[in-house]
Amino acid sequence: MTSSNHSSDDSSRASSGIDRRELMRRAGMAGAGAGMVSIAGCGGQNDDGTTTQGTTGSSDGSGGSGVADDSFANYVTANPTNWQFNHFNFTQPFSHPMQTDMLQRWVISTNEFSDYAVSIDEFDGQNERAVLSVRDGLTWHNGDPGDPVTGEDLMAWFVCHAAVNSTVAGLYNANDIEVTGDRQIELPLDGSVNESIFRQSLNNFWLNVPYHRYGEYVERFMDATSDEERNSVRTDLRSASFDEPFGNGPFKFVSRSSNRLRMELYEHHPDADQINFDYWDVIRASTDTASVVLGMAPEGDIDMVRNFTPPQSVLSQAKQNDGILTNQIPALWGQALPFNCGHEDFGNIRVRQAIAELIDRDLVSRNYGEFGVPVQAPSGLVGNINGQNEQTDRWTRWVTDEGEEQLHRYQNPERGRRLLREEGYTKQGGKWMRPDGTQLSMPIKVPSGYTDWHPIYQTISSLLTDEGIDSEVKMIDSTSYYPNHYLEGNYVTAATGWTLGRDNPWYTFGQWFRPLADKVYKMNFKPTEVEVPPVGEPDGELQSVDVLQLFQNVRNASEENLQEAITEFAWVANQFIPMLPILEINDTAWMTSDDWNWEPAKDDAAWQAKWPQWWFPRMGLMNGKSN
Amino acid sequence: MSEANDTFTGGSSIERESARSQSDLYRERLDRYVLTPFRVVWSDWRTRLGTLIILFYIFVGTVGVRLVDPPEVGGPRLAGIFEASGYPLGTNNLGESLMASLVHATPPMLKMILAGAVFATAIAVVLGTVSGYKGGTVDAVISTIVDIAMTIPGLPLIILIVVTFEPSSPYLIGIVLSINGWAGLARNIRSQVLELRDNSYVEASRIMGRSLSGIIFDDILPNIMPFVLISFVNTARAVIFGSVALYYLGILPVSFNNWGIMLNRAYSTGGAIYSWDSVYWVVLPMVTIVMLSFGLVLFSQGTERLFNPRIRARHAETIDDTTPMEK
Numbered sequence: 001m002t003s004s005n006h007s008s009d010d011s012s013r014a015s016s017g018i019d020r021r022e023l024m025r026r027a028g029m030a031g032a033g034a035g036m037v038s039i040a041g042c043g044g045q046n047d048d049g050t051t052t053q054g055t056t057g058s059s060d061g062s063g064g065s066g067v068a069d070d071s072f073a074n075y076v077t078a079n080p081t082n083w084q085f086n087h088f089n090f091t092q093p094f095s096h097p098m099q100t101d102m103l104q105r106w107v108i109s110t111n112e113f114s115d116y117a118v119s120i121d122e123f124d125g126q127n128e129r130a131v132l133s134v135r136d137g138l139t140w141h142n143g144d145p146g147d148p149v150t151g152e153d154l155m156a157w158f159v160c161h162a163a164v165n166s167t168v169a170g171l172y173n174a175n176d177i178e179v180t181g182d183r184q185i186e187l188p189l190d191g192s193v194n195e196s197i198f199r200q201s202l203n204n205f206w207l208n209v210p211y212h213r214y215g216e217y218v219e220r221f222m223d224a225t226s227d228e229e230r231n232s233v234r235t236d237l238r239s240a241s242f243d244e245p246f247g248n249g250p251f252k253f254v255s256r257s258s259n260r261l262r263m264e265l266y267e268h269h270p271d272a273d274q275i276n277f278d279y280w281d282v283i284r285a286s287t288d289t290a291s292v293v294l295g296m297a298p299e300g301d302i303d304m305v306r307n308f309t310p311p312q313s314v315l316s317q318a319k320q321n322d323g324i325l326t327n328q329i330p331a332l333w334g335q336a337l338p339f340n341c342g343h344e345d346f347g348n349i350r351v352r353q354a355i356a357e358l359i360d361r362d363l364v365s366r367n368y369g370e371f372g373v374p375v376q377a378p379s380g381l382v383g384n385i386n387g388q389n390e391q392t393d394r395w396t397r398w399v400t401d402e403g404e405e406q407l408h409r410y411q412n413p414e415r416g417r418r419l420l421r422e423e424g425y426t427k428q429g430g431k432w433m434r435p436d437g438t439q440l441s442m443p444i445k446v447p448s449g450y451t452d453w454h455p456i457y458q459t460i461s462s463l464l465t466d467e468g469i470d471s472e473v474k475m476i477d478s479t480s481y482y483p484n485h486y487l488e489g490n491y492v493t494a495a496t497g498w499t500l501g502r503d504n505p506w507y508t509f510g511q512w513f514r515p516l517a518d519k520v521y522k523m524n525f526k527p528t529e530v531e532v533p534p535v536g537e538p539d540g541e542l543q544s545v546d547v548l549q550l551f552q553n554v555r556n557a558s559e560e561n562l563q564e565a566i567t568e569f570a571w572v573a574n575q576f577i578p579m580l581p582i583l584e585i586n587d588t589a590w591m592t593s594d595d596w597n598w599e600p601a602k603d604d605a606a607w608q609a610k611w612p613q614w615w616f617p618r619m620g621l622m623n624g625k626s627n
Numbered sequence: 628m629s630e631a632n633d634t635f636t637g638g639s640s641i642e643r644e645s646a647r648s649q650s651d652l653y654r655e656r657l658d659r660y661v662l663t664p665f666r667v668v669w670s671d672w673r674t675r676l677g678t679l680i681i682l683f684y685i686f687v688g689t690v691g692v693r694l695v696d697p698p699e700v701g702g703p704r705l706a707g708i709f710e711a712s713g714y715p716l717g718t719n720n721l722g723e724s725l726m727a728s729l730v731h732a733t734p735p736m737l738k739m740i741l742a743g744a745v746f747a748t749a750i751a752v753v754l755g756t757v758s759g760y761k762g763g764t765v766d767a768v769i770s771t772i773v774d775i776a777m778t779i780p781g782l783p784l785i786i787l788i789v790v791t792f793e794p795s796s797p798y799l800i801g802i803v804l805s806i807n808g809w810a811g812l813a814r815n816i817r818s819q820v821l822e823l824r825d826n827s828y829v830e831a832s833r834i835m836g837r838s839l840s841g842i843i844f845d846d847i848l849p850n851i852m853p854f855v856l857i858s859f860v861n862t863a864r865a866v867i868f869g870s871v872a873l874y875y876l877g878i879l880p881v882s883f884n885n886w887g888i889m890l891n892r893a894y895s896t897g898g899a900i901y902s903w904d905s906v907y908w909v910v911l912p913m914v915t916i917v918m919l920s921f922g923l924v925l926f927s928q929g930t931e932r933l934f935n936p937r938i939r940a941r942h943a944e945t946i947d948d949t950t951p952m953e954k
Contacts, residue, residue: 290901311898312705312720313905363701367721451895455720458892462700462721477878 067624069595071262071279074613075302077287080261085242087208088164097614098280099247099263100208101138104199105615108330108503109387109608113199117207117248118154121184123198126558128189130172130198136183137270140210141245141252145268149207149248151179156218157209158187163221163233167510168201175222192556200504204610210246250618251280259284274620290314297323297592304613305590309371309452323594327607328371328387328586335368335456336498337444338579342524343492345440349531349542349576350419355442356580357416358467359460365583367455372585375498377407379574380508381566382499384584387608398505403567406536407574413467431468441470445485446495449478456582457495489524496522498581505566506554512578513547523578532575535568545572589613598622658943666942667933674929680922688733695730698723698884705897708907717907720897725889725911732884732912735797736867740919742801743866747808748859754809755816756843756851760824770817773810781807785869789878800879804869805862812858819851856927864920871916886912 083094101117117138122131134154140146155177162174176188189198211218217237224230245253250272251263261282265275283301285292289308294317296302310318318324337359339346346352361374373384373391383394396404417427424435432440442464446457457473464471476485486494499508513520515527527547533540550572553565589611591598599621600606609615616622668674702722703711710717716726758769785803794800823829829846837845848855871887873879889912893899899909932938 290898294901311896311901311905313898313902316904317902367700367704369720454892454896459700459721462698462723466699475874475878 066626067277067595068627069303069624070277071281072277072303072596072617072624073281073283073301074304074306075285075289075292076282077284079258079284080256080282081258083256083261085245086237086240088160088237089239089241091241094245094261095206095208096247096249096251096261096263096280096282097206097611098249098251098617099141099245099253100206100249101135102614103202103205103207105609106203107605107609108332109605112605117149118202120199120202123195125189125193125195125198128192130187130189131180132185132187133181134183134207135270138207138248139268140212141247141266142212146248147212148182150211151181151183151185152211153207153209154183155179155185156211156214157207158185159218159221160209160214160237163217163230163237165234167507168205171198171201194506194555194557194562195559196562197504197506197555200502200507203502207248208246210248213242213246250275254279271618271620275617275623277624293318293324293590294321296590297321297594300592303592303596306611306613307587308590309369309585309588311452312369315370318590323592325591325593325598327589327591327602327612328389329589329608329610329612330383330385330387331585331587332382332501332503333497333499333587334372334375334384334581334584335453336496336579336581337457337460338486338491338494338496338523339577340489340492340494340524341520341578342489345434346442346492347525348423350423351425352577352580353410353538353575354416354419354423355464355469356410356577357419358413358469359410359463359580359582360413361410361582363463364456364459367459368452368583368585369455371588372583375581375584377404377409377574378577378581379407379570380498380505380512380581381570382503382505382508382584385586387586388603389586398563399567399570400563403563403570407570408538410580427468431470439468439470442493443472443474443491444493444495445474445476445481445491447478447481448475450495453495460582487522489522496579498579499584505570506551509551509554509569509573512573513551515548520578525578530572530576532572535571538575547572595625596622597625663943664933667938668929670942671929671932673925674932677922677924677926677929680918681926684733684737684919684922687730688737691730692734695727697731698727705905705908707904716911719889719892719908725908728884728889729886729911729915732886732889735883736870736886736919738797739801739804739870740863740866742798743805743808744801744859744863746802747805747812747862748855751809751812751816751858752848752851752855755813756820756847758813759817759820760839760843760847762824766817769813773813773817776807776810777814779807785873786878789873797883800870801866804866804873808862808865812855812862815858816851816855819854820847823847823850852933853927853930856930857924860920860923860927863923867916867920886916890916 078092080094082092084092085094087093087095103116103118105114105116106112115135117135119133119135120130121133122129124130132154134149134151138149140149158169158172158177159174162169162172171190171193173188173190178186180186214237217233217240220236221230221233224233247253247266248269250266250269252266254262254264256262263280263282265272265278265280285302289305290310292300292302293305293308293310294314296305315326318326337355339352339355341347341352346355356378365372365374370389373389375384376391376393376395381395381398383397384391386392386394399407420432420440421427425440426433434440444457444461446453454473461471461473485491486496498511500511512523513527513530515521518528519526529544530547531542531544533542550565550569554562554569557565587610591613598612598616600616606612606615606619606621613622668678700721700723702714702718702724704718704720704722706714706718708717709715714724714726716724716729718724719728754769754773758766758773784807788794788803788806789800792803794803824847826846829842832842832846867887870879870885871890874885874887874891890909893905893909893912897905897908899905899907
């Protein structure tokens with residue numbers, strides 16, 4: 001599947017109650033995300049595309065600029081003529097990472113942030129202010145060169161994200177933003193904010209809100225005096241449809257047909273001289289991504305598939321093709337088993353814990369394939385996998401040593417059985433019976449189109465069936481899965497990701513516990529009613545916890561106190577498990593190397609910033625081979 | 628048939644009945660209703676082979692499931708045929724034995740096929756024969772019902788029913804899948820019966836005052852039975868393929884093993900069409916489906932002889948060509 005962070009933010013949306021990944025799906029987006037940053041774990045239907053026509057520059061297949069191929073092409077499945085250019089509108093949006101610039105670059109393996117389109121000049125979380133600037137030399141694609149990107153554009157970015165209720169918007173006061181220079185703004189924070197949370201909040205975003213296009217919404221939002229007016233701005237911004245593209249990145253829109261969208265090199269971009277080819281194409285090709293991947297080299301038109309998790313046989317075939325490169329990047333994402341906490345059985349924390357004990361995550365991970373590893377301590381802490389598909393302990397850096405040890409691992413089926421018995425369930429004739437004499441049943445709803453998810457939930461279902469719990473995988477049409485099932489809380493257990501593509505636990509805790517209209521809307525429980533055992537005593541008596549206070553503690557923590565605040569919340573997440581994180585996975589990027597040089601060695605940290613295909617051309621680390 | 632033939636017997640049947648022992652009667656019935664059809668079936672290689680194939684599937688679905696344990700996750704992943712001990716037909720990506728999956732998919736598939744095909748065929752035969760034979764108002768009413776049923780688009784109706792009621796019983800799923808399959812068949816049967824009802828021997832039965840059911844069962848049905856059986860097989864195959872399609876779309880609940888699901892998983896999660904390494908995973912269920920379909924077709928092709936009175940008489944030991952059969 002495709003995803004985008006281009007326009008929307010990664011975390012739960014207080015307003016709409018929908019996180020970015022889900023919104024994408026809810027909107028049925030499988031296509032326009034050609035250039036959008038991926039959300040991990042969507043192999044099977046990711047980048048999109050199709051191909052029916054050649055795209056190389058000249059008729060002899062060579063480029064006109066001395067390179068073997070003067071156009072680099074990425075893959076989509078949607079029809080480019082259907083796209084519109086307002087990325088806040090989830091109906092067929094198009095916005096490409098080569099057309100606009102990312103705010104910052106983050107190398108996952110080293111946790112290094114570097115400013116790109118925007119720099120954080122000053123950050124004072126305790127005094128609630130930050131100063132940010134636009135990169136010098138950045139211009140819009142509305143002239144030769146176009147207008148400079150200004151502080152006003154940056155202000156528009158923050159205001160529009162407040163208007164649509166992005167998670168990042170919870171960290172600042174949009175109405176008090178000051179444009180303090182041609183390229184600079186002062187951003188008033190909404191209470192004290194931890195710097196690493198703020199930094200993380202800018203990940204996976206592009207500087208793609210030009211004031212000349214979005215000014216109307218900015219002004220209306222700033223002038224709004226009631227929630228009704230603000231909601232009206234949000235509705236209009238979400239439904240606006242732009243026919244004309246815009247951008248400030250190294251490639252500028254030229255034309256589109258039903259099979260191809262073409263962008264050409266924009267020579268006024270600060271990094272344009274790093275690039276030695278003329279065009280970047282977005283090519284529509286078959287929805288059968290596996291066949292597209294296998295056909296990329298040596299003759300194919302497609303040069304990259306941003307993210308595709310292949311079946312084993314496809315991977316084996318691809319490895320035999322010297323012209324195809326792959327690299328893995330931690331998705332900061334993984335599949336989970338969310339419970340309906342309003343359910344008679346699974347609303348019981350002990351039953352959820354029992355299920356967690358009975359599911360062999362190692363086996364599930366094995367059946368998923370080589371791009372996933374089991375979550376070691378189900379608690380919302382991201383960082384179980386590295387770019388080499390190996391298990392790592394990166395997740396432990398978020399918590400204290402003691403806190404890490406205390407987190408329960410859920411690897412003891414006997415404890416699971418004991419917990420069930422203590423809650424009144426009995427095992428008769430190999431079947432777990434509920435107190436009322438019927439068999440304990442745990443159907444799992446799964447989107448039918450996300451085929452790389454299927455082995456995970458099939459394995460879980462099979463394990464629980466063997467244990468005596470009536471469990472079946474219920475395939476739901478992918479287009480209706482999120483809007484009609486998961487987001488409606490219409491399930492017993494379901495399938496989704498347990499993170500939102502960021503590794504700071506604050507975001508994960510938000511996904512698991514942030515209330516909307518007094519309950520966590522997807523999992524049907526009230527945060528005010530969360531009860532967990534005392535720290536370090538999984539079998540201890542349940543005690544109430546103030547989840548909202550835990551949120552505040554994490555958000556307001558200084559860097560020194562952050563670990564402790566997270567440790568406290570991680571224990572609650574680990575015990576309450578509204579959703580059980582099963583795996584953490586890698587995203588797999590696919591590129592051709594027959595006409596292209598990809599310079600860094602495969603173990604270089606440069607490969608671990610999302611996405612290498614977007615960054616390398618800008619950094620001079622990828623170029624076309626000469627004729 | 629016997630009643631029809633009574634007319635031509637010399638002497639009363641009561642006299643002959645009393646002259647025969649009870650065991651002779653049972654022997655005759657066994658011969659007529661069991662052994663004779665079997666001999667007819669066995670005399671034709673197509674029917675013989677088809678019968679053997681169907682019997683094999685029934686054996687697998689009844690005895691096989693007791694001999695082979697249900698598939699369990701955790702075995703070696705993606706082992707090929709005869710690659711891993713204990714997994715003669717290999718395993719899938721979950722480490723489940725494909726042989727166990729094939730075997731344990733057989734009973735629900737047979738139930739689905741049987742329920743669907745019997746449901747559609749029975750309704751079609753009843754309505755088609757009555758409509759074609761009776762004519763008049765009865766024909767007009769039934770034809771109207773059939774016409775209405777034929778105009779309802781099948782797939783959307785099936786999807787609607789499945790989504791609304793979420794049937795999990797294989798019998799119910801089979802019926803739902805063939806819920807629209809009877810109308811066309813009923814119309815075809817009606818056409819054939821219209822032709823048959825004017826034949827001289829049917830005319831004769833009518834003149835002799837035979838009952839409607841007697842005429843239909845003895846004079847009409849044997850003539851349309853081969854066609855009915857072919858249609859039965861086609862409906863059965865439609866149930867198989869329909870279930871595959873709906874499972875693929877994620878519309879049917881996956882509550883039991885299913886060859887269609889196996890195919891789908893082989894393609895979607897196994898990449899079985901991209902590599903010879905895992906092609907076995909897609910070929911095995913395909914062969915299983917094709918073989919059952921083939922067996923059904925062969926069986927139905929030879930059934931014309933089964934319903935031909937002359938051939939039956941030739942293979943019956945208790946009937947000679949001039950002696951009418953007894954009831």
